[in-house]
Amino acid sequence: MTFDEYVARLFKALHLERTGSFDRSDDLYETVGLDSLQAFELILFTEELAGLSVPPSGIPMIFTLGDAYSYYESARVMSKTDVIP
Helix, strand or coil, X not given: CCHHXXXXXXXXXXXCCCCCCCCCCCECCCXXXXXXXXXXXXXXXXXXXHCCCCCHHHCCXXXXXXXXXXXXXXXXXXXXXXXXX
């Protein structure tokens, strides 16, 4: 999934209005306008997309759309390498 596809799905899932274009450096709170509940929903949404649940201690600091997308990509890789005994 590309960055633009991720952002489009994220905005739809969080019921956010997308005006204009966004890039990886856009701040989730100031530019995008997330509140604290939506930030938590972003984590859940990203993990669901990646097919992985990460314990709270493993969740990185996410401040930008790029951070969120990078988290998605790394979670997706982890879910593919996770071996179930």
